[in-house]
Amino acid sequence: MSRTAHTLAATLLTLTAITTACAPGTADHSRLKIGVVELFSNPFFAEARAGMEKAAAEGDADLVINNANADSAKEAGFVTTYLTQKVDAIVLSAVSPTGSLATLHRIKAAHVPVVCYDTCVNPPDDQQLVDAFVTSDNRGLGATTGRQAATYIRDELSGSAKAIMLTCEEFDVCKQRRTGLDAELAAVHVDLLAEQEGYQVDKATPIANSMLAAHPDAQVIIAENEDAILAAATAVKARGLTGKVAIFGIDIDPQVALLITQPATDVKWTTGQSPFDMGYQAVQAAIARAHGRPAGDFYHHTPSPTFSSADPASARNYLDSHHTN
Secondary structure, three states: OOHHHHHHHHHHHHHHHHHHHHOOOOOOOOOEEEEEEEOOOOHHHHHHHHHHHHHHHHOOEEEEEEEOOOOHHHHHHHHHHHHHOOOOEEEEOOOOOOOOHHHHHHHHHOOOOEEEEOEOOOOOHHHHHOOEEEEOOHHHHHHHHHHHHHHHHHHHOOOEEEEEEEEOOOOHHHHHHHHHHHHHHOOOEEEEEEEEEOOOHHHHHHHHHHHHHHOOOOOEEEEOOHHHHHHHHHHHHHOOOOOOOEEEEEOOOHHHHHHHHOOOOOEEEEEOOOHHHHHHHHHHHHHHHHOOOOOOOOEEEOOOOEEEOOEOHHHHHHHHHOOOO
């Protein structure tokens, strides 16, 4: 064989090896690319992100993460970018049960697997447009907190209380929490003086302050998420009502846990979520669907730990696990 023939044969062999290595289903196993849209920035979503990163590392996937800041137009823009980049799957916490519908329809039309976490569109649209929904048992969250608030009202306030609420009911998951809360609070008499949406601490704090200014006789505050708990606690202190108002909430982060461990705290109880597990399971489901495998049951419910000022050991353990003093 001539030198030219040897060279041509070697070149063809090299090209064949490169083509085979890059072909789908061969030994290269190219890494998946998953686009993530977070609802907004707070410790919950930061912890969920950590869970996602662990699942991605285990599943040979790369994450591209953007934050919609509760803006459906931003959510749509990020999804457009992900579809253009031809991601293998999308994980998102839907901004709006109605405003996110068009975005989810576009994802489905592009035949890209999509998994919701924490929030999604309402049934039956969720199961028609989404491959899996990883969330908490939100009615259960509300029921557990409502039961504790009702016990406090019955034992400490003779069965009747004046209350205010900070809500997040523009999201369906919070409407489910409210259903659980109302079912348990029906066991006692609650005079609801005021309620208002307030689920991001910077916006919820002045709202809580204004409600307490208008209703300084409030005895109980119900907060439907962790930022609302922090806002309520800050407002109670600012209005000079420490020791006069009991706060019952839903969700946990290090700041809430720290409040629960303080002596004579006004934060009596919160029913937490497990955002790390939520993020981890959401990316696991996305990886499964990207590989054409089933993601299991449509609804994935993550654990709901409880935290009480009467027994702050669980809050201290939570702080220890989050390396917070």
